[in-house]
Amino acid sequence: MTLADLIVTHARVLTMDPDRPRAEAVAVAHGRILAVGSVAEIAALAGPDTKVIDAAGRTLLPGFFEGHVHVGLGGADLTHLHIGHLHGAKAVGDAFRDFATANPDMPLLMAQEAHYDILDKPATRQDLDAMIADRPIAMMSPDLHTVWANTAALEAAGLLRGAEMPHGHEVVMGDDGLATGELREFEAFGPLIAFAGEGRINLGIATGEEPDPRPSAAERAADKALLRRGMMHCAAHGVTSLVNMDGNRYTLELLAEMRDEGDLPLRVKVPFHFKPHMALAALDRASAMAADFDDDWISSGFVKMFMDGVIDSKTAYMLHDYPDQPGHRSEPLFPPAHFDRIATEIDRRGLQIAVHAIGDGAVRTVIDGYQAARTANGPRDSRHRIEHIELIDPADVSRLGALGITASLQPPHAPGAMDFPLQPTLSRIGEARWPDAYRCRSLAKAGAAMAFSSDWPVADVSVLRGIAAALTRQPYAGAQDERLSLIDTLHAYTAGGAWAAHRDHVTGTIRARLAADLVLLGGDIGTTPPAQIPDLGVTLTICGGRIIHDHDVSAQ
Known part of the structure; x- marks a missing residue:
């Protein structure tokens, strides 16, 4: 019988596994989850060298999956x-x-x-x-x-x-x-x-390009230090995996060096960033990155694009004029017909697509492109994503679920929910469109897969603050309540993020044989008032069975 290296017991375990959603204890061996069960069942797996952590009723979750971050x-x-x-x-x-x-x-x-x-x-x-x-x-x-x-x-x-x-x-x-x-x-x-x-x-x-000239050893060391500083900051907030939404081969090479040096704390996925100046042949680089980096710690396999800018600077692409600037709607960074061709080619290569789209015009352009790719290549398990979706036309809400598109959303971004002020964003949207802004529950009800994240450093990476923002956000005038339940919110920050990144075979749920990626909170999140969830804090972060953040944990 395999004995555990580490046991977390007397916990309120929320596994995100529909076959066994709750448990009391988890055993870890060789970087993976050995077993999930009752206190007695897991105690039988303890040996003389097993480290046992008594959670004392605190919540244990899968490590948070930060699905949209800029860690460097x-x-x-x-x-x-x-x-x-x-x-x-x-x-x-x-x-x-x-x-x-x-x-x-x-x-x-x-x-x-x-x-x-x-x-x-x-x-x-x-x-x-x-x-x-x-x-x-x-x-x-x-x-x-x-x-x-x-x-x-x-x-x-x-x-x-x-x-x-x-x-x-x-x-x-x-x-x-x-x-x-x-x-x-x-x-x-x-x-x-x-x-x-x-x-x-x-x-x-x-730019999506590579450094030229090739960085020196000292420059690479400086860049790795930035990546590590960013990752350890994420780890302190319970993050064990992240999608670094800016990237190139150089970023992957730095991460691989850190892994080989034994200094990579988190699992990281990095895209090829396709920019408007690039020809379709540039996608050969994306395919090569996908082939060369594909293990449980470092992966690629997807292409990131920007379809527009942001609402506050009026660079988000809208279907209608900005209320305070008649005649101005901005423009998509990729003309629709051209984006259709790009999306079709990326999809043909078996790669995933993630597109920043904030205005309702940008969102529709991306949905249309994904539909064109599906028509040309046939349906597959693509899990193409739209990042942000801050404004969406009602006619497009049901299209995400129908086309298998993931809504990659950031609860801290909604004005008034966390740190972002209500103005000037709401005025730029216009009161008549507030019901179509920052929709979450309505997208989920229409069948869209949900993944939550922070977009750090755009917003605070604290997942607990993000959860509180998601649960306490108040509807704008004339809009419906767009909050999800606590368990659905936690799912979007864990299993939902892993699924959206094609990493659900590695992490995202607490079940045997998956990676031992865990976060122990400072209390029971299920009985904590939503506004007080940030006060729980993160007690322990475990990635691949290694304790990478430890805040006053007692071991016996």
Whole structure:
């Protein structure tokens, strides 16, 4: 009989396994779940060297599956200034000056979580110059789609006099022929990120290309440190697997080096990022990544795309005019007929597709493309995904379930649910469309598979805060209640995320022979009022049978 290396007992185990949804104890051996059962059943598997953890009635869940995160960018974000709690030029300027004093050698002083009305007006380089003029400083919006930079930063990045950008990316220019300071979308502020020394880790989302020239050993070590910092931050919140939604072969190579060095804490899936400038032949790179990286720890097998931007900057593609800008709907980054061809070719190769689509026009374009691929290639277990779906036309709600499309949603993104303010987002959507915004329950009821995540560092990676946001969110005027139940919410953060990423054969549920990926909470989530769920905290995170986060656990 195989004895357990580790036992967690006297727990309220929520397995997410429909065949045995609840249990009292779990045994782990050789990195996998040995058995799930009662306290007595699992105690029989203990040997003299077995580590036994008494959960004392706390909830044990499958390790959280972070289905949409930017872990390298998050690792860098942890070193930046955070100003989401501030408002007004004086408060922001004081924070920048304090940060500058504490970081005299930092080439770029970057502030994160600068909401669009943080200065009560559209921010300009002159506004930031008034805070600090002699060092490059910049502010990143919470959605990571807009940066505002001062004159010194624009000069350092070669953007002050403008720069030619791909469709959908813009260095906003003023009447004086100089940049205003607003940089829209990734390639526009990419030179600024490169100046800060974070360009290599940003390539996967900015251009989809590989570093050139090939990074030195020291540069690779620096990038691995960012990835590890980001992963350990996720692990502290109970995450054991993640989908890094920006990526390239370089990212996979770094992760493989970390695995071989015994320094990879989490399971990671990385896409090939297909950008509008690429020809279909670029998908050969996606196929090669899928073939070369496919084990229980590191995998690829899917293609990420952006169909539009975000609502607050009015770059989300809408079916109707923005209420405060008649005649403006933005545009899709991929024309519909062209996207149909791309989706069909990706699907033909047996790869999964994940597309960022926020406006209802973008969402419809993606659904149409997936339908075109299915018509051309026939149905298969593709699990194609749409990321975010912040606005959807009622006519499209039932199409996701009918076509087997996964709704990859972020409960913290809904304005007012967690950290994002109600404005300007709700005004940009318009009150008449609030019933169609941030739909969750209605998509699930219509048959869409659900996967929840944070999109960190866009939102706090804390899964417990995300669960609370999902359970406490209030309906907008005229809209129905879009909350799921506690168990359905937990499923979307665990088994649902694993299924959406084609990793359900590895993790996502607590059942024998699957990976021993577990999270022990600080109490019983089932009896905790939803608003108090974040206070439970994460006591223990286990990935592949290894304890990677331990917050005051007693072993006997």
